[in-house]
Amino acid sequence: MGWMSDENGLDKCAANYTPLTPLSHLRRASHVFAQRLAMVYGEEHRVTYAQYHERCTRLACALSGKGIAPGDVVATLIPNVPAQIEAHFGVPACGGVLNTINTRLDVDTVAYILRHGEAKLILVDSQFLQLAEAACAQMDGPKPTLIEVPDVAAGHPASGRFETYEDMLAGADPSFEWIMPQDEWESLALNYTSGTTGRPKGVVYHHRGAYLMTMGTVVSWRMVLHPIYLTIVPLFHCNGWNHSWMMPLIGGTVVCCRDITAPAIFDAIADEGVTHLGGAPIVLNMLVNAPETERRKFDHQVEVFTAGAPPAPATLSKIETLGFNVTQVYGLTETYGHVTECIWRGEDWDALEKPARAAIKARQGVAFPMMEDITVMDAQMRQIPMDGTCKGEIMIRGNSVMKGYFKNPDATREAFEGGYFHSGDIAVQHGDGYMQIADRAKDIIISGGENISSVEVEGVLMEHDDVLLAAVVAKPDDKWGEVPCAFVELKPGTRPDAAALIAFARGKLAGFKAPKAIVFEELPKTSTGKIQKFELRKKAQMLD
């Protein structure tokens, strides 16, 4: 260890040590980029960094005034509008822990998250007020204070039944002193992942990890000062891959996007000059398939990070001619979002034909700069041969890995066994070390960028009186990438039809999680009785 012969007087002090936190980026930007445009939403909301900082300060003050103490959880049910982004700074600036909840979830799951996360307060967009109220009504234990975030321009006016976000801000002190972390390991955010078992797990982020994620992403996304970023990735997914926390670091402008449509995206590029966006391959499909009338011309190149599933080669070919450069990235909620990227080796690959280029772009690639080691290992945690054929599990070590699962030390211990985070994703590694996902060990179905736990859907189907056994796998889908397809073994003598079973599932699950196709048959099993999902996936590929 590199301690010198005499380290007397060489300790940490206020002058030479500051806990790493993304809060520092906005504090600096409020001085360095004070008059630059920080955020845009529609015609009305155009704020500078000085104003953005003031709004976050007011939010922190207001939350503090409502009794939010350091370590308390503040939840949100908001799409990608300014309040959701401001919560990323305002909540931690009063010491709170931000819990952005997926607005597409069902009442039962939202109630579970609120109870498990112990949210003291929830900011709710008027569109999702019914969901929030139903969840609060259903949950056990103390219920969170509800603050309403109306969006009149989008057709969601205030209900009149709750204090509104803007009223709360108006009454707060713009000179409130931010509560900065004293230890960079303090908790910053709580994100529930669908996981593989019935109930979602609460992934805890710390300030250090988010800070380093922002520093590494600047490098990986080849960003210089003042990018214009369109928020397509929902902020309730890994806090939008931490991009909101990154923008003040580089004096960027965030362009909010409430509803993800091709015209909205093309307009933002053409009118606001968007330079960067991230999104699932379904977003790329949307752009490629947009009719001529919905497209807009622009003469700069837009850098796109895509993740969730490899984009189809046909999509890649088409979108590049439209002015987008696509980079495949890979990560999980447990890793703050993307931690690997398919770094493009122009000198080797620029001259390749389109199909070969697309095949490479479908790789998940190599570690981001802030990560220490990401590789593929066999069951004994040995490096697999890098031959493009041998399979193993992607294993992740580095500073942008979660603290662990909230109130679930057993799951945390299991996830971190042997000093790496076990991703659960099965991959090969090419000769140059680039990883490529071959299978998903955890049976996650990715539909329109949303993770669906097959186990959760199976659980619901199994609740139906007629169902003996259910196995849910991904079925390829032109629009959504994948949709859930259920194989069901019925109890003897029963004959429900598929539509009835789908309706049953929809009654208990968020709409996107319900199976889109059902096949009745005896399920193929191994000698030990384990369902052979591999066989079912092959069958699902064949369906219409």
Added chain:
Amino acid sequence: MGWMSDENGLDKCAANYTPLTPLSHLRRASHVFAQRLAMVYGEEHRVTYAQYHERCTRLACALSGKGIAPGDVVATLIPNVPAQIEAHFGVPACGGVLNTINTRLDVDTVAYILRHGEAKLILVDSQFLQLAEAACAQMDGPKPTLIEVPDVAAGHPASGRFETYEDMLAGADPSFEWIMPQDEWESLALNYTSGTTGRPKGVVYHHRGAYLMTMGTVVSWRMVLHPIYLTIVPLFHCNGWNHSWMMPLIGGTVVCCRDITAPAIFDAIADEGVTHLGGAPIVLNMLVNAPETERRKFDHQVEVFTAGAPPAPATLSKIETLGFNVTQVYGLTETYGHVTECIWRGEDWDALEKPARAAIKARQGVAFPMMEDITVMDAQMRQIPMDGTCKGEIMIRGNSVMKGYFKNPDATREAFEGGYFHSGDIAVQHGDGYMQIADRAKDIIISGGENISSVEVEGVLMEHDDVLLAAVVAKPDDKWGEVPCAFVELKPGTRPDAAALIAFARGKLAGFKAPKAIVFEELPKTSTGKIQKFELRKKAQMLD
């Protein structure tokens, strides 16, 4: 503090916590950028990242084999050639602390540094062998093992009297396991600064600070992947502003530059495609004043960081037309190099006339992204009015501030009083917060990018039998920026001439520190007997 209601199982572990160190950058680059060109020196030395990593590994192994244990100091007396850069990774990779010594220093000072730093081993370029041997001969206590680094192409072949660097590497194990820091606060480098008192102080860097310096510099220098960096800033100055540690992070190429001449710089830009370089204003002057025959044409823009003194407006105007974009940065050895930058606000300043642009570019600007707070304060450590007139001291807080001075806890405590590093530099702050240095409180003279302590020079002059009192200030100089000018009050009845006194000083000081002009007069003093250096500076400005 942001600790949640239940933090059970959310501790640091190998999966989610790695001490920050620039060593990680080269480890990652050896995989991610394995076949990319990492370093160029002359015709012969062109190595990839895989090879660069292997050479550093061999160096670490060899040092370890020679008994260098973690925490031991390894010194160098080498110009900017590959061995000096490899030492930046190879020394810490065996747990050692790197002490790059200024090759322009005198024997006495080098001996002092070797003794005070307790170097166990020193790598010495053949050109500086005489200096190193004389220093070793003169020093008290255990002497370092000397390894010679010949440079045949540059006319400095091996003496034959010491083991050579390449022989040492050839005998080492390329699979040696790097010794990574277990605590990011461990010491990484030791850099002696001229300071203000007679003897230099040993500034200690830690791994965390250097890592964050590299991350912040990518943002500030607006770098994307694969820059081509020319090493003009000596690596014995703040480790070349940490740029060697940064390059592997972005897969850049380092082009070594042993002797700084206009043809060498233009050739590197034209032949190797250099995109970035750093240097004192004297380097800019050299380029601007180079005869047409020494210039080369190139059609890209070269980004230049300059520091030490503001470049003259005339220089700035000329160099921009040659294809260079200059950014003024500011920092000290105590801050790992640059920590403020004059971020260019194009939307406000692009349209200004050249003199107005040059005036702005002469500002030291605002904090780098990895710094927490850099501002100007009065003697009571209160923020000064930002009016461009009031003066105060630049105060610095952040993660790229030294651990402290080696074996000098009193000086460390004084430097960090009140939770900020006291820079000693006097500045004004403009309305937008941009700082501009107005005076140097510590009387440092900056000559050709080298710091000269006026107190040190005064001390030598005072050793002369005829001298009663000596005060040294900066005199403006077209070539060197500043040179030392001495005002001397003689003892009654003595009449030495200026040439003799300069020769006397040259015998005791490095050549660049000796005064270039001497004025004999009674020194102006305050009522309390303090020399009015302010008056002397005015006089020095008037001299021919």
